[in-house]
Amino acid sequence: MELPEECWESIFGFLEHHRYFxxxxxxxxxxxxxxxxxRRSLTITDPTLESLPHLLLRFPNLTTIAFRDFHGNLDSVLSLISQSGLPLTSLDVSCHKCFPLLGLKCLASKIRILTELxxxxxxxxxxxxxxxxGNCFPSLEVVDISYPDHGCGFSPNGSLDSKSFSGLVTDYGVLGLASSLRRLRKIDxxxxxxxxxxxxxxxxSxxxxxxxxxxxxxxxITQNGIALAIRKTGNLKSIFMNGIGIPSIDVCFLDSFSYARSLCKLDLSNSFISDELLCLVAEANLPLNxxxxxxCFCFTFDGIYFLLSKYQFLAYLDLEGANFLNDESIIELAKFFGNLTFINLSLCSKLTNSTLFNLxxxxxxxxxxxxxxxxxxxEAFPAEIVVNPRVKSLHLGWNNNLNDECMKMASYVCPNLEVLDVTYCSGITEEGILEVxxxxxxxxxxxxxxCQGVxxxxxxxxxxxxxxxxxxxxxxxDEALASIGKRCGRLSRLNLEGCLNVTARGVEGVIVNCKALKEMNLRWCNNVSVDIVAWMVLSRPSLRKITLPCGSVPTANQxxxxxxxxCLVCQG
Structure with a gap:
């Protein structure tokens, strides 16, 4: 029996990413x-450029386009996209040297429904x-204009060189943007x-x-300004800031949280906060998740304990750098973690195996x-070890005492692990990694x-x-690399930077067997001959980026x- 297209579309819709298409x-x-x-999204890179007209025709329902590692003329590409008739709602032109004013104007003349930029x-x-x-895209709901790169320079006497600025974002520009974007929901x-x-x-306003x-x-931006925004923005659900509490916390800022009735996400990174602030946030009864x-500095276990006792429905908690925390305090706090899906305890130097496995x-x-x-x-493992099939990602890098025994226990407790990061963990050997x-x-x-032990x-x-x-x-x-190529058929990104024992023979084993390979980094792989690069590109059509060994520079023609x-081939 032949299924109608609607059924196939529903079935394919369960795939988590378009790469599986x-x-x-x-x-x-x-x-x-x-x-x-x-297909709903497309990432444009340098290798994409030549086939872009074909891709825009091939995928008629694209709603999201992002530029990554793109060094071409952004204005001309946006002009091309404007002629495609796509139902585009989201555009990412971040990390480019120049603002593509002409291209965006051209795009706006054809596509006015953009909601994210x-x-x-x-x-x-x-x-x-x-x-x-604001004039081009009045329907925008999400705007990110964070961290503009003005290439600031300094004069010989050490002062800021104003000539290095061709312009700045000031209150005047934000007013002009806000006046045009009446539907704006999120801005960075x-x-x-x-x-x-x-x-x-x-x-x-x-x-x-x-x-x-x-x-x-x-x-x-002062604490008074933030407090005013919290009070006047009745629908505010998320605010992220830093540097609060320098030199002190203002009373108006403390009181503002009682007005933030919709606040779900609060980020106070790199701030000098106090237990008093945490208690006021706790007593505000926010829908915080x-x-x-x-x-952050200046708060204690008592402050965070009181706050977490009031917000036992938190799903995301980041306490990076809270050095007062130890294994015993985490056991105390863990009774409030029933709904947590994410926790960050990095840079808490007193935490040991006990905390990891108790969590x-x-x-x-x-x-x-x-x-x-x-x-x-x-420290030893807890007396009672409980298997947790929910844990999918462990980020445990830069732990010099982490060893194979801990890795084996983690693999037992987290049978459904999908992401493991043990970068710079010198105590782990290949035995522990293979067990995982x-x-x-x-x-x-x-x-x-x-990982020097591997x-x-x-x-x-x-x-x-x-x-x-x-x-x-x-x-x-080469033997190990060849075995990786044979056993990892879905491998798409491989970083071998600084693997001095690898030669062209090992690389060949990966290229032949990994049919989905998109990126390979060979920087500092000085025993790999660059003569193999052309064969790599022609033999594996899926390749999109190769970083050459150091000292190798492709000519313009190459x-x-x-x-x-x-395929984009970069010098090492």
């Missing part, structure tokens, strides 16, 4: 047509650009160091639907644990860079789901040749 598209012309119409880390962003954004102003409280006044504000590293106190045993919904730069590997890989067959991403990694079993392997600086050889085959 590729093998389906090769089955038959019908599946190719269905997957083409289901990311212009973060754009070079020379200025007030007039913000005003044009972080890193715009010359805006003041007046910018927040403009937003809260003009944007009635505003629910999220980002104001990290905005030096002239995300709390970030990363690298796994006492937090039934926990899926992501960050405990980098702690004291893992020290054997037990956790769902592993998609493995980061073992600079001398080799020969696989004699399949890793059907591994997609990313970060193996920078390891002593693996670079263009590889780009025509869809």
């Amino acid at each position: 590729e093998p389906l598209s090769l089955v038959c012309k019908r599946f190719l047509s269905i997957t083409n119409h289901l 990311n212009c973060s880390n754009i070079g020379s962003l200025k007030d007039s650009d913000l005003i044009e954004i 102003l972080s890193g715009n160091t010359f805006i003041t409280d007046q910018a927040l006044v403009s937003l809260s 003009n944007c009635m639907f505003l629910t999220e504000i980002g104001i990290r590293d905005c030096d002239f 995300k709390l970030v106190l990363s690298r 796994m045993g006492n937090c039934p919904l926990l899926t992501i644990i960050n405990m980098e730069r702690t004291n893992l590997g020290v 890989l054997k037990s956790c067959v769902q592993i998609r991403c493995l980061e073992i860079s600079r 001398n080799n990694l020969e696989l004699d079993f399949e890793l059907p789901k591994l997609e990313v392997l970060q193996a920078e600086g390891l002593a693996i050889n 670079r263009n040749f590889f780009l025509r085959h869809g």
